[in-house]
Amino acid sequence: xxINPIKRGYLYLEAWFNYSFGPExxxxxxxxxxxxxxxxxxxxxxxxxxxxxxxxxxGAYASVEYLTHEQWYLGGVMRSLHRYASDAAxxxxxxxxxxxxxxDRYRGFRWFSWVTGVPTLWFVITLGITGYxxxxxxxxxxxxxxxxxxxxxxPIVSGSMASNFLEGQLTDRFFTLMGFLHLLGQPVLLIFVLxxxxxxxxxxxxxxxxxxxxxxxxxxxxxxxxxxxxSHAPADLNKVPAIxxxxxxxxxxxxxxxxxxxxxxxxxxIGITMVLMLMPWIPPxxxxxxxxxxxxxxxxxxxxxVDCPFDAITVQARTDEARWEYEVVVExxxxxSCGICVGSCHSSNPFRSREKxxxxxxxxxxxxxxxxxxxxxEALSRLEGDTRILIFGCNHALDASELKSPGVAVLNLICTxxxxxxxxxxxxxxxxxGVFVTGCRNGDCFYRYGNIWMDKRFEGVRKPIxxxxxxRSRIMVQRAAETDRKKLQAALAEFQLQIAAxxxxxxxNLDHA
Amino acid sequence: xxxxxRLILQIFNYGLFMGLVWYFSFAPxxxxxxxxxxxxxxxxxxxxxxxxxCRQLSPEEMAKLPPNMRISTDCPRERSPVTIDVQLDxxxxxxxxxxxxxxxxxxxxxxxxxxxxxxGTHKMVVEMNDNANKQGPTHTHKQDVTLDPAQLLVIxxxxxxxxxxVK
Numbered sequence: 001x002x003i004n005p006i007k008r009g010y011l012y013l014e015a016w017f018n019y020s021f022g023p024e025x026x027x028x029x030x031x032x033x034x035x036x037x038x039x040x041x042x043x044x045x046x047x048x049x050x051x052x053x054x055x056x057x058x059g060a061y062a063s064v065e066y067l068t069h070e071q072w073y074l075g076g077v078m079r080s081l082h083r084y085a086s087d088a089a090x091x092x093x094x095x096x097x098x099x100x101x102x103x104d105r106y107r108g109f110r111w112f113s114w115v116t117g118v119p120t121l122w123f124v125i126t127l128g129i130t131g132y133x134x135x136x137x138x139x140x141x142x143x144x145x146x147x148x149x150x151x152x153x154x155p156i157v158s159g160s161m162a163s164n165f166l167e168g169q170l171t172d173r174f175f176t177l178m179g180f181l182h183l184l185g186q187p188v189l190l191i192f193v194l195x196x197x198x199x200x201x202x203x204x205x206x207x208x209x210x211x212x213x214x215x216x217x218x219x220x221x222x223x224x225x226x227x228x229x230x231s232h233a234p235a236d237l238n239k240v241p242a243i244x245x246x247x248x249x250x251x252x253x254x255x256x257x258x259x260x261x262x263x264x265x266x267x268x269x270i271g272i273t274m275v276l277m278l279m280p281w282i283p284p285x286x287x288x289x290x291x292x293x294x295x296x297x298x299x300x301x302x303x304x305x306v307d308c309p310f311d312a313i314t315v316q317a318r319t320d321e322a323r324w325e326y327e328v329v330v331e332x333x334x335x336x337s338c339g340i341c342v343g344s345c346h347s348s349n350p351f352r353s354r355e356k357x358x359x360x361x362x363x364x365x366x367x368x369x370x371x372x373x374x375x376x377x378e379a380l381s382r383l384e385g386d387t388r389i390l391i392f393g394c395n396h397a398l399d400a401s402e403l404k405s406p407g408v409a410v411l412n413l414i415c416t417x418x419x420x421x422x423x424x425x426x427x428x429x430x431x432x433x434g435v436f437v438t439g440c441r442n443g444d445c446f447y448r449y450g451n452i453w454m455d456k457r458f459e460g461v462r463k464p465i466x467x468x469x470x471x472r473s474r475i476m477v478q479r480a481a482e483t484d485r486k487k488l489q490a491a492l493a494e495f496q497l498q499i500a501a502x503x504x505x506x507x508x509n510l511d512h513a
Numbered sequence: 514x515x516x517x518x519r520l521i522l523q524i525f526n527y528g529l530f531m532g533l534v535w536y537f538s539f540a541p542x543x544x545x546x547x548x549x550x551x552x553x554x555x556x557x558x559x560x561x562x563x564x565x566x567c568r569q570l571s572p573e574e575m576a577k578l579p580p581n582m583r584i585s586t587d588c589p590r591e592r593s594p595v596t597i598d599v600q601l602d603x604x605x606x607x608x609x610x611x612x613x614x615x616x617x618x619x620x621x622x623x624x625x626x627x628x629x630x631x632x633g634t635h636k637m638v639v640e641m642n643d644n645a646n647k648q649g650p651t652h653t654h655k656q657d658v659t660l661d662p663a664q665l666l667v668i669x670x671x672x673x674x675x676x677x678x679v680k
Contacts, residue, residue, distance in 0.1 A: 017526070019522070020519060020522035020523055020525075020526050021519070021522075021523055021526070022519070027526075027530075083538060084531070084534055084535070084538065087534045087537070087538045088530070088531075088534050091530070091533065091534060142545070149625060152623065152625060155614075158614070158620070159558070159623060160556065160558060160623040160624075160625045162556070162625040163556045163558065163623075163625060166554075166556055166667055166669070215523060215527055216527070218527075219527035219528070219530065219531045220531070222531070223531045223534065223535055227535055229538075237665070238664070238665055239663050239664065239665055240545065240546055240551070240552040240663050240664070240665045241545060241663075242544065242545055242546040242547075242548070242550075242662070242663045243542050243543070243544055243545070244542065244543045244545060245539035245540065245542050245543075246539070246542075246543045247537070247538050247539065248537040248538075248540075249534075249537055249538065254543075255543055255545075258545065
C-alpha cells in the first residue's frame, strides 16, 4: 500500500523517537502536554520576573537588566527559562499541528479540535509579542511601533497608535497596561481558549510524563546557563534600531511590514488563518455512523461512557421499564465511530446467543459485533496447516491483510479497542492456534485510547478483562504503523514458530502420558 | 533503569531541540537599515478643511426645524481629503492622499509612514493640501536636514499653528 510521503517521513521520525525515548516518553506522543509543561515553566518564571519588574518608562529596561546581569544566578536564569520555554512551546505547537496533519487527524470528527487550535497558536504568539514590548529595548520599541501600525490599519481603531511612540508621547501608564495584558489578560484568555480546544475530548492529559518533563527542564536549564537571554540596547525614540536579533518564533511577521503595507500584512495573516481553519474541509472527511445503543442489552453500567475518548456517551436515568437504574445515550455529532464502546460492553461477549444474532448494549452499524463474530468464524474455517493464526488488525495502522497466508487469517477492525477480550478467547476456542493482535503503535492510537484500553483489558486492570483462563502463550500483541512491515512480519514469524513449538511440546507430552 | 545508549540518544535529541530553539530565538539577524541609511517618519493627525463652507440659515429655514434643533448655521460635515508629498533633493519619496474616515467623511486624517532614506544632508520639502477646493499645496515646509545613520527624523503637523514640526 502506498503511503503519503509526509506521513511516511513523520512515521520514521516517530520511530526514531520511539527508539530514543521509548513509547512512554516519546515527545511526539506528548506534544500537547509538553506545550502545557512549557507554559507552566513560563508562568512560574514570569511570576518571578514580575516581582522585580518595574512597570515604568524609565525603570522597565533597568529592572530587566538588573535581573539579567546583577541577579544572573536566579533572575537571569529565570529570564532565559521564560524566553526559551516560550520558544520551545511554539516548536511543540507547530509539531503538534504537523503531526495531526501528517496522520490525517484534523478532519472529520476532529474538525473542532483543529479549528480551535489555530487561534490558540495566535493567542500564544500575541502573548509572546507583548512580552517583548515589556523589555523596552530597541527590539521592544520596534515591536511596539510595528504592532501599533498593524493596529492602525484596522478600521475599528481610530487615531494613530503608532504616534504614541514618538518622543514625548509615551507615559508610564503604557507599561501598566502592557503589564496587565501580558501578565493577566492574555494568559487567562489563553487558558480559556485551551479549555475550548480540548472540550470535545475526555481523559484529557495536561501533565507531561515525569521523565520527559525532567529531561525538557534540564535541557532548558542547560541552554539558559550556556546562552542567557539578553536585551538589545535601551529603546531610543530618536533612533531606528538598524540590526535586530529577532525571535523568529514570535516576531516573524514584522519584517513583512517593511515590504508590504500593514493592511496587506493583515490580509496575508487572515488568509493563512482562514486556509488553516478550513483545512478540515479541503477535502472533507466523512465520519462513520454513530454508535447505536440497544437498551435491551444495556444494563447501564456506564463502562462505554468511561471509555469513550471523545465524550460522546453519557449516562442517564432509565427511560424504559427495565430493572436497571441507568442507560447510556450516544450524542451522534460527537461520536467518532471508533467502536471502542463495543469493546467496553460486557454484552459484546461472543459466547452469548450462539444460535442467534449477537446483540450487544452498544454497537457499530457499519460493523456490528455479530458480523465481527461471524467473520471471525469464517476466517478461522478457511485456515489451513498446523499453525493457524488469526490476526486482529485495525483500519488505521499497517494493513494486516498483507500478512495473509493459508495458515494466517486477518480480520481488520475499526480499532482494536472495539475488540472485547472474550473475542480472543472465542477465536482460540473456535480453532485458532494463536491470536495475533496488531494496530496503532504503542503510545499512539488513531482514536486516542483504543490500544491503551485494550492493553489494560488484557492485563486485567480495566473492564471487561481478559479472563485468566485465556492461554496467554497463544496470544501476541505487536503493534505496527504502515512503515513497520518488516518488524511485524518478523514478529509474526516468531509467533508462528513459538506456536508450532508449543504444539509439538504438547503433542510430545500427550504421547508420554 | 535507563539504559546508557538511550540516555545518550535522548541527550542528543534534547540538544538538537534546544539548538533549534536557541538559534531561531535570535538569529539570523534582521537588518532593518543599512549602515548608511536613516529613516523619516511622517506622523500626521489632521482634519482637512470643510468641503463646503458653513452658511447662515434663513428665518424660514430655521422655522422648519424642531424648536430644540434650531441653530443659526448649517455646516456640512464632509471634510477635504489630505494630500501630502515629501520630497528629498527634488525627488518625491512619499506621496499619498488620505480620505477622511467616518460615515460622513467628517473625521480627522491619520497618516503614519516611515521611509528609509540615505544618511547625509538633504534638501527636504513637505507639501500638504488639506483643501480640495484649492489647487496646489496649502501648507509647505522647506528645510535642509542632516541625517546621521540610523537617525529617526519625525515630521509632524501642528494644527493649532498651521505649521510643520520637524525633529
